Amino acid sequence: MLEKKKELDPDTCQDIVVDETPKPGKFRGPDQLLKDLGIIGDIEAEVHKAGIIKKLDGIGFAIEATDISSGPAINVGDCTASVLANAK
Amino acid sequence: MAALALSAQPNRNQFQLSRVASHVSVTPSEVSIQVPTIRTPPPLPVLTAPDRWTITVKGPGHVKSPITPSKEPGYDPATGVITISVDKAGFGTTDPAKCTWSVSFRSDTGTLTAAQDPAISDDFALGAVNGSASGDPVVVTVRASGIPPAGTVVNDGSFWRVQVTDSDGNSRAVQPVDQAHYSFDSGFVTLRFPASKIGSIKRDNASWSAAFLPPDATLVSQAGSSGGGAVDQAKSRDDADLYLSGTYIAGVGTKPIWGIDAKAGYSAAPEKFPVLKWFVSRSPANLRFGIYGEMTTNPDTSAPVDRTQVDPDSISAYTTLFQTTRLPHNPVFYGMKWEVQPIGGEFSRMYPASNLISGGRIRFISVLANQKRWAADLIPSPGFEGGKNLNKPGTLFGRSVDLSSYDTIARLRLGADANFYLYRRVPKPGDAYAFTLNGSWVARVPFTAEPFTTTAYLPDPTDATTITRQQVVAMRKNTRHYVKIDAAWNITKLFGIQAEYKYGSLPPLFEFVSHQVSVGLLFKATYTGNHSVASPLP
Numbered sequence: 001m002l003e004k005k006k007e008l009d010p011d012t013c014q015d016i017v018v019d020e021t022p023k024p025g026k027f028r029g030p031d032q033l034l035k036d037l038g039i040i041g042d043i044e045a046e047v048h049k050a051g052i053i054k055k056l057d058g059i060g061f062a063i064e065a066t067d068i069s070s071g072p073a074i075n076v077g078d079c080t081a082s083v084l085a086n087a088k
Numbered sequence: 089m090a091a092l093a094l095s096a097q098p099n100r101n102q103f104q105l106s107r108v109a110s111h112v113s114v115t116p117s118e119v120s121i122q123v124p125t126i127r128t129p130p131p132l133p134v135l136t137a138p139d140r141w142t143i144t145v146k147g148p149g150h151v152k153s154p155i156t157p158s159k160e161p162g163y164d165p166a167t168g169v170i171t172i173s174v175d176k177a178g179f180g181t182t183d184p185a186k187c188t189w190s191v192s193f194r195s196d197t198g199t200l201t202a203a204q205d206p207a208i209s210d211d212f213a214l215g216a217v218n219g220s221a222s223g224d225p226v227v228v229t230v231r232a233s234g235i236p237p238a239g240t241v242v243n244d245g246s247f248w249r250v251q252v253t254d255s256d257g258n259s260r261a262v263q264p265v266d267q268a269h270y271s272f273d274s275g276f277v278t279l280r281f282p283a284s285k286i287g288s289i290k291r292d293n294a295s296w297s298a299a300f301l302p303p304d305a306t307l308v309s310q311a312g313s314s315g316g317g318a319v320d321q322a323k324s325r326d327d328a329d330l331y332l333s334g335t336y337i338a339g340v341g342t343k344p345i346w347g348i349d350a351k352a353g354y355s356a357a358p359e360k361f362p363v364l365k366w367f368v369s370r371s372p373a374n375l376r377f378g379i380y381g382e383m384t385t386n387p388d389t390s391a392p393v394d395r396t397q398v399d400p401d402s403i404s405a406y407t408t409l410f411q412t413t414r415l416p417h418n419p420v421f422y423g424m425k426w427e428v429q430p431i432g433g434e435f436s437r438m439y440p441a442s443n444l445i446s447g448g449r450i451r452f453i454s455v456l457a458n459q460k461r462w463a464a465d466l467i468p469s470p471g472f473e474g475g476k477n478l479n480k481p482g483t484l485f486g487r488s489v490d491l492s493s494y495d496t497i498a499r500l501r502l503g504a505d506a507n508f509y510l511y512r513r514v515p516k517p518g519d520a521y522a523f524t525l526n527g528s529w530v531a532r533v534p535f536t537a538e539p540f541t542t543t544a545y546l547p548d549p550t551d552a553t554t555i556t557r558q559q560v561v562a563m564r565k566n567t568r569h570y571v572k573i574d575a576a577w578n579i580t581k582l583f584g585i586q587a588e589y590k591y592g593s594l595p596p597l598f599e600f601v602s603h604q605v606s607v608g609l610l611f612k613a614t615y616t617g618n619h620s621v622a623s624p625l626p
Contacts, residue, residue, distance in 0.1 A: 007220060010229055010276040020414055022422040022455045029106030029126050030275025031208045031233050033515065038422065038455045040463035041507055047423030047453055050374040051414030057373050065374070072463075073515035075208070077275035081216040081231040 020051030030077035105202035147187035168272035214309040351382035406432025447473035471501040485559040503530040
């Protein structure tokens, strides 16, 4: 019997967003900017998005890189919200 | 369904102090600060013991520091915010609100610290709203940033209003909601109510909004966090999708000249391109195909004014295939980006010199330093280039040349980029950088002899009695270096002042650039949509 796909929740999305940064151990809260976690420039943001896409793919979800908000001045919570809203 | 497997994080469930709020409350007798936290705190007797807290204050005047709390800190379990008070007397005439505050808490397992961060707003605000497409009850998540009102107000469903509009334009509002829960761990409010409250509204592709209506305020959710326009700020030429720069150039042995530097590129998943979609129905995640072109103009570069010495004067155009990968956690490299250029061209604007080139490189991204106001990364990039020369002019720069052996092209391409970022005091999406410094180095090691252009004092071709400085082309297998350092001061989001330094040579003729310095005004932007092309192989 096919198992119904579980809906994503904020905690799961935040775990993915934080885990795919270079320095997840520096996470201190949802309002923290991603630059504090190592997303210091555009190339790091590109890798961050790629990591999120691949991690979501592993749990049965897909998302476009354009739909993920990442970058040094984006906070963890807003990046999480973009993943939560756009992962299908 | 594949199981969700996240790598273990050392502080995944550990209590943390997020920061010290920027707002400081001052009364005649005491000063209070707020410290938002995440995760489950230690037992209250531990958390609220004053001797476990140390407050450090740096102010414009003399302030006694460090300070211990004047009374037990208070913890709000609904918001995760700790309120700490200290005596006002120690501040003298200094305004506590103008001081910089940091705190440390000695727990049983270690010491936690937090400081004020001007980049983070204290104001409670609502962001993107997402509603469940199916199921009963309806679950609506609302991004909530900042510090919420104290107590359980934020968890009171009667203060929340949700509106949903389906794709047919039908709309329904729900207030109150049956359940509201604010999670300070994730920064979201989760609202729940029975599906019957929205009747026949189709929840697939519906748009959601939310409002928080406590007795003394009204907060309305904002749209999602995607950029609003078609373009956004790029930090440098290499990162820009559209780039136009006017420059005033002064170099060794040159006269001042004006130039224009322009480039444009576009990429998308391979199946989005008209022809490629016949062959590819669904490409792997993060695989992109792009087209790209660039040109640097440099008027009046012909001999004998020596001005070609300060510009490689090359034009390039190519297609590219690239993929970005986040590497498993390791202390050195964060990610990897490979690029293959199936076909591309190297052209010289002033001379009939051109090559058909294929190539590729792998870029390894390493975050070297990551401080509060500045950061730096290093991106080594080994690669290769191979192809064929398309034409063999008999004369270049007014002198006859022998390019008969110039045919197959094969080069090892070694390189590295380094970036330094100085952030604005309050970085904003699309406007994060106050200053950027980018350095790149490329060494091309040809396996077959290729043209290499230098300058030499030789008899003039038109007058053998006159010795002039001329460009000379020779077929050589020497390594060709190219170094570029690019500094940009961002006056506004899209406009800035740029200084650039170049040294070395670029294909096809590898005209040597000797310590070129340029300054200019620039406009640079990236697409807010994902249409960027990988950086060219300079």
